[in-house]
Amino acid sequence: MEIAKNIYSNKVLKYIIIAFAGSILLTISAKIKIPFYPVPMTMQTFVVILLGITFGYKAGAVAVCLYLIEGISGLPVFSNSPEKGVGISYFMGPTMGYLIGFIFAAVIAGYLKYTKNYIFNFFKILFSISIIYLFGLLWLGTLIGWDKPIFKLGLLPFVYAETLKILLLTLIVNKLKNFRRFI
Numbered sequence: 001m002e003i004a005k006n007i008y009s010n011k012v013l014k015y016i017i018i019a020f021a022g023s024i025l026l027t028i029s030a031k032i033k034i035p036f037y038p039v040p041m042t043m044q045t046f047v048v049i050l051l052g053i054t055f056g057y058k059a060g061a062v063a064v065c066l067y068l069i070e071g072i073s074g075l076p077v078f079s080n081s082p083e084k085g086v087g088i089s090y091f092m093g094p095t096m097g098y099l100i101g102f103i104f105a106a107v108i109a110g111y112l113k114y115t116k117n118y119i120f121n122f123f124k125i126l127f128s129i130s131i132i133y134l135f136g137l138l139w140l141g142t143l144i145g146w147d148k149p150i151f152k153l154g155l156l157p158f159v160y161a162e163t164l165k166i167l168l169l170t171l172i173v174n175k176l177k178n179f180r181r182f183i
Helices: 002-031 044-072 087-091 096-111 118-144 150-154 156-182
Strands: none
Touching: 002 044, 044 087, 044 096, 044 118, 044 156, 096 118, 118 150, 118 156, 150 156
């Protein structure tokens, strides 16, 4: 019985460490803006998918949820906070759908099986990132109205940057998934 308690407590401790490390990595990825066309690029979507692939769907989702809880609580972890506000007011803004999509994208990226086939891996990662944009566009359309050019505002400016991130993840996915055996 004592051995089972130690194994369980070690596993819980690992998840706590992973969650905090993941939320810190997400915060850093949100704050660094890389000059890119047509809009500056952050690495948030890259890190969300990386967390899912590297740590699996459970730990990846927990890390993203912790990040969101930190932001909703008022910590300036989101991309444009504090200059665009903090806490729940920022969260409920135009990016809420994308932020919620982070959770589902991490789960899907962590759940999918990756092989040595780069083409299949590319499409699996593309599907995972697409979930972020699906939630983002749904919320954006609800918030600003469906009569507005939702795709032009909420998707097209990010296509080039996302393609670059998907290609990079495709190249390293087989290295990343090897970390799961340590969890």
